[in-house]
Amino acid sequence: MSEQQGFQCSVCHELHAELPLAYGPKAPADYFVIPEAELESRAALSADLCLLDEEHCFVCGNVELPVQGSDKVFSWDVWVSITRENFQKTLDFWENEERQNEPPIFGLVANTLPGYPETQNLKVAIHSREVGRKPFIQLEPTDHPLAVEQRDGITLQRIQSIAEMVLHPEN
């Protein structure tokens, strides 16, 4: 995981050693509402793909945001809901060296991200990249703050406030 230098936290007033430049939930939001005893029979989950109830299909990708005044990139690693047909296609092309030449597929964000108005169901285009790399997730160019940050970039100050939210969720 990439990181910036540390920062002085405005919540606990400690110096945190790292300012992470990537975060991501381990699964789509729908996964976390399944009772633990039913997970084994209802959910199939890897670091990249998720299938729930043999019906709901998801792929994990990177919503990359350029960091203003820097050549760095901040990334939300989010789950995106896709059709069964596109899920199958994604599987078919998984190990295919040509997969980044495939046209992007449509998806809907399947996580609620901290520090934004609701992000679930935002429309995205999913761009495959080389084998071994998560796809690039391009937000529909709306005025949702996440889409604006993808377009205009995110400030280091905002990245720090996200870190504070993640480190101190009780606040």
Ligand SMILES: [Zn+2]
């Ligand atoms: Zn702190």
